[in-house]
Amino acid sequence: MKVYADNAATTQMSRTAIDAMLPYMERIYGNPSSLYTIGQEAAEALLQARTVMAKYLGCEAREITFTSGGSEADNQALLTGATLGEKKGKKHIISTAIEHHAILHMLKRLEKQGFEITLLDVPENGIISAEQVRNAIREDTCLVTVMYANNEIGTIQPIAEIGVVCKEKGVLFHTDAVQAAGHLPIDVKKENIDMLSLSAHKFHGPKGVGALYVRKGVPLTNLIEGGGQERGKRAGTENVPGIMSMAAAFEETCENMEKNAVKVAALRDKLIAGLARIPHSVLNGDPLQRLPGNVNFCFEGIEGESLLLLLDERGISASSGSACTSGSLEPSHVLLAIGRPHEIAHGSLRLSLSENSTEAEVDYILKAVPEVVDYLRKMSPVWRDLVEGRKEFLL
Amino acid sequence: MALYSDIVMDHFKNPRNVGVIENADGIGEVGNARCGDIMKIYLKIDNDIVSDVKFETFGCGSAIASSSMATEMIKGKPLSEVLKVTNKAVAEALDGLPAHRLHCSVLAEEAIKAAVQDYYEKNHIDYDRSQFPNCDDCEHCGTCR
Numbered sequence: 001m002k003v004y005a006d007n008a009a010t011t012q013m014s015r016t017a018i019d020a021m022l023p024y025m026e027r028i029y030g031n032p033s034s035l036y037t038i039g040q041e042a043a044e045a046l047l048q049a050r051t052v053m054a055k056y057l058g059c060e061a062r063e064i065t066f067t068s069g070g071s072e073a074d075n076q077a078l079l080t081g082a083t084l085g086e087k088k089g090k091k092h093i094i095s096t097a098i099e100h101h102a103i104l105h106m107l108k109r110l111e112k113q114g115f116e117i118t119l120l121d122v123p124e125n126g127i128i129s130a131e132q133v134r135n136a137i138r139e140d141t142c143l144v145t146v147m148y149a150n151n152e153i154g155t156i157q158p159i160a161e162i163g164v165v166c167k168e169k170g171v172l173f174h175t176d177a178v179q180a181a182g183h184l185p186i187d188v189k190k191e192n193i194d195m196l197s198l199s200a201h202k203f204h205g206p207k208g209v210g211a212l213y214v215r216k217g218v219p220l221t222n223l224i225e226g227g228g229q230e231r232g233k234r235a236g237t238e239n240v241p242g243i244m245s246m247a248a249a250f251e252e253t254c255e256n257m258e259k260n261a262v263k264v265a266a267l268r269d270k271l272i273a274g275l276a277r278i279p280h281s282v283l284n285g286d287p288l289q290r291l292p293g294n295v296n297f298c299f300e301g302i303e304g305e306s307l308l309l310l311l312d313e314r315g316i317s318a319s320s321g322s323a324c325t326s327g328s329l330e331p332s333h334v335l336l337a338i339g340r341p342h343e344i345a346h347g348s349l350r351l352s353l354s355e356n357s358t359e360a361e362v363d364y365i366l367k368a369v370p371e372v373v374d375y376l377r378k379m380s381p382v383w384r385d386l387v388e389g390r391k392e393f394l395l
Numbered sequence: 396m397a398l399y400s401d402i403v404m405d406h407f408k409n410p411r412n413v414g415v416i417e418n419a420d421g422i423g424e425v426g427n428a429r430c431g432d433i434m435k436i437y438l439k440i441d442n443d444i445v446s447d448v449k450f451e452t453f454g455c456g457s458a459i460a461s462s463s464m465a466t467e468m469i470k471g472k473p474l475s476e477v478l479k480v481t482n483k484a485v486a487e488a489l490d491g492l493p494a495h496r497l498h499c500s501v502l503a504e505e506a507i508k509a510a511v512q513d514y515y516e517k518n519h520i521d522y523d524r525s526q527f528p529n530c531d532d533c534e535h536c537g538t539c540r
Contacts, residue, residue, distance in 0.1 A: 303431055305455035309407060323431045324455035324496070331431065343428035379413045379459070381435040381451040382428050 002315045003361045007202075007293055008151050008179060008352035009319055013249070014204035020248030021206065021241035032238050033227065042240050049247035056254040057196065057213055058187035065212045065220065065230045066243050070178035070199030071102035073212035076223045076234070077174040077195040078106045078145060080214070082115060083221040084172065085142020092141045094171075096120045096128055097337040098155075099147050103176055104333075116140075125286040126155035126338050134165045143172045148180035148196075152321055152334040152350060153285030154294025156184065163192030172218065178202055178210075182253035183261070183291055188213055200242065204354075205249035209242035260355040264292040267353050267362050271295045274366040278373055280386075280395045284335060284348065293353040296321075298340055300395040301383030302347045302376040310372045316365060321348040343382070344394055399456060400490035406460035411467050414449040421517070423509025426502050432458045434506040436466065440514055443474050450506070457489075457496040464488050465503035474511055478526055480504060504528075 004012065024045065030038030032046050050061040057064075067073045078093075085091055095107060097119045107117045120132050133144055144166050149156045159175055166173035174195040177186060181196075182203030188196055195218065199210040214220055226235025253260070272283055272295055280300040299307070304320030311318055319325065321332025323346060330336075331345035340348075351365060377383040385391040399407070416437035426433040432454030439447035448470050450462040465485050469477045482500040486492045492500060508527050515522040 301453065303454050303458075306407070306459055309404075309456045313408065322455070324457075329430060342430070346428070346431040379410065379451055380453040381424065381433050382453040384415070384451060 001361070001364050003357075003364055004317050005351040005353060005357070005361070005365060006317045006319050007354040007357075008154075008291075008350065010201045010207065011204045011354055012356065013201075013206060013245070014252060016252045017200075017205050017245045017249035021245035024241040024244050028240075032240060033229065042238075045244055046238055046240060049243045052247040052251050053211055053213075056186075056250055057181075058189050059213055060216065062231070063213055063216050065214060065234050066238060067197075067210045067212055067234060068208055068239070069201075069210040070100075070176065070197050072223065073197030073199075073210050074100065074102040074176050074178075075106050076212055076220060077197055077214075078103065078110065078143070079223065080195065080218065080221045081143030081145070081172045081174060082110050082113075084219070085115075085140075088142070090140040090142035091115045092118065092138050094118045094120065094133060094136045094141060094144045096122060096146055096157075098122055098126060098150055098153075098334045099145070100151055100176055100178065103145055103147070120146075122155075122337055124339050125289070126150060126153050126284075126334070127286055127289055128157060128162075130158055130161035130165045133162050134169070137165070137169045137171055141169070141171050143174060145174040145176065148175045148177035148186070149184065149291050150285065150334060151179045152332055153296045153338065154179075154290035154352075155285045156180070156289045156291065159193065160191040166194075167192040179291060182250055183257070183293070185257065188215070194218055200246035200249060203249055203253040205246040206242045209239050209246050211246070256355070261292040264353050264355055264357065267357055267359065268293060268295055270359070271351060271353070271362050271365060274362075275369060278370050280393055281373075282340075282344075282395050284338060284340070291352075293357070295351040295353070297349050298335070298344045298395065299347045299349065299373050299377075300344060300393060301380050301386055302373060304346055304348050306376055307347070307349055307372060310375070311368060314368045314372075316368055319350045319352075321350070322346040341394060398493060399460070402464075402488070402490045403457060403460040403492065406463040406489065407456045410450075410459055410463040412449050412463065412470070413451070415451065416447060416449050419449075419510075421510040421512075421514030423506045423511070423513055425505045425509055426454070426458075428453060431455070432499065432502060434458065434462050434502050436462070436506040436510040438510045438514060440474070445469050445472055445474070445477055454499065454502075455496070457492050457499040458502065460489055461485055461492070461499040461503040462506070465500075465507055469507060474514075477507060477511060480507060 032043035181198035196213040201207040220233040284296040304322030305324035335345035419437035420440040421438040482504040486500040
């Protein structure tokens with residue numbers, strides 16, 4: 001059996017998304033900046049796509065800028081906040097310890113440029129409070145950036161409450177909604193969000209395309225200089241097929257959001273209940289305030305990469321926060337931030353479902369994971385030390 | 396191209412010599428759980444020859460494969476040859492390891508040497524200390540320092 005359970009990494013494109021891009025590769029391939037018919041048809045299509053994105057985010061079409069994806073949108077949002085702040089002599093930015101690297105690495109860069117960065121700590125459930133943000137805001141704070149939902153542990157942040165605080169304090173508020181868009185209802189106006197990043201391939205759209213919502217009146221700082229595309233704020237000929245496909249995927253996923261969320265959350269909860277029966281394991285992230293498709297566990301005494309390889313052998317695609325899977329020597333910064341010790345963080349497993357997941361797949365995972373964990377524990381000297389009492393169990 | 400060679404995958408999926416030797420003559424344990432890999436090697440030594448070897452490993456695929464390969468390379472060998480097994484030889488026998496996983500083969504070499512050293516110490520046998528790695532030379536993750 002083949003089970004794709006890594007939808008937080010990327011998703012399979014939907015038929016709707018694939019079909020939506022084809023006309024813009026085959027027939028309407030004109031450059032939207034050209035004045036002849038197939039150019040203008042492409043320009044018209046872009047406007048439609050922008051309108052669709054805006055409708056489901058609760059904003060105006062002109063407030064949507066198309067980008068190459070979530071990372072670019074995140075980078076541009078942070079640079080924008082920093083540039084605007086610097087003009088007013090405000091060089092303090094607030095974020096959280098569990099952001100995506102597209103945020104954290106840009107913050108590092110800004111820190112080198114003289115900005116002061118406050119990363120809010122998260123409690124074990126991974127949820128910060130609006131009070132934490134309120135308490136961290138200073139006279140010189142120019143930007144608050146808090147992810148909508150976490151990519152590893154699925155935790156959903158109180159975005160609307162943080163939005164209220166930022167509005168009250170007059171601080172620009174950005175949210176990285178890459179994991180949330182298309183999966184959770186978002187209304188940027190109601191939630192007082194000034195900037196929001198999203199990525200098409202997390203909701204069955206294509207890779208290499210995303211969007212940045214920016215409230216009108218907030219002047220964007222360019223990352224890419226060149227032609228006058230995207231109101232002069234993002235140069236480069238628009239990825240018309242990708243954008244059309246993203247809009248179609250977004251419309252489809254938003255129209256079916258409630259139905260999908262009910263189905264996926266039920267599968268998620270079954271998976272969580274089943275995996276929780278593995279001794280000396282723990283669920284990472286909040287059990288309730290979490291993305292419908294996210295499951296993340298740590299299993300004591302084993303390492304995540306070998307777990308992934310053995311699951312792959314059984315046809316299951318999943319991910320882990322172990323050092324070996326991150327390509328660095330440190331395990332996931334998110335798991336460390338919620339208080340998991342290094343040795344526990346190395347033994348993590350993330351399974352992320354979508355509406356294409358089935359109960360049979362969940363049953364298959366629930367059979368495979370305990371067997372693989374057991375197999376790896378039996379060859380683990382760490383596990384032997386634990387069961388023979390030379391070390392104390394942490395979980 | 397796959398991340399790992401066929402030989403690595405074979406040793407990972409069908410590891411040789413997994414387990415424990417009760418009353419082993421030498422035991423070597425290297426690495427630490429904090430950095431995500433620990434290797435433990437058990438030796439049975441008869442007349443200076445490794446008559447049996449077992450391992451336990453907590454770690455990634457290449458760590459398990461390196462342990463498995465290393466145990467195969469020293470089984471039945473005299474200690475003089477066992478001490479000549481290098482991390483490079485382990486990695487080559489595996490048909491290479493990705494650059495950032497080479498430390499797994501280093502751990503295998505160190506685990507073998509630690510087990511032999513343990514055997515010498517337990518039996519009060521004189522040996523050349525320069526043949527053995529010193530913890531300070533470890534260029535692994537550095538998290539234990």
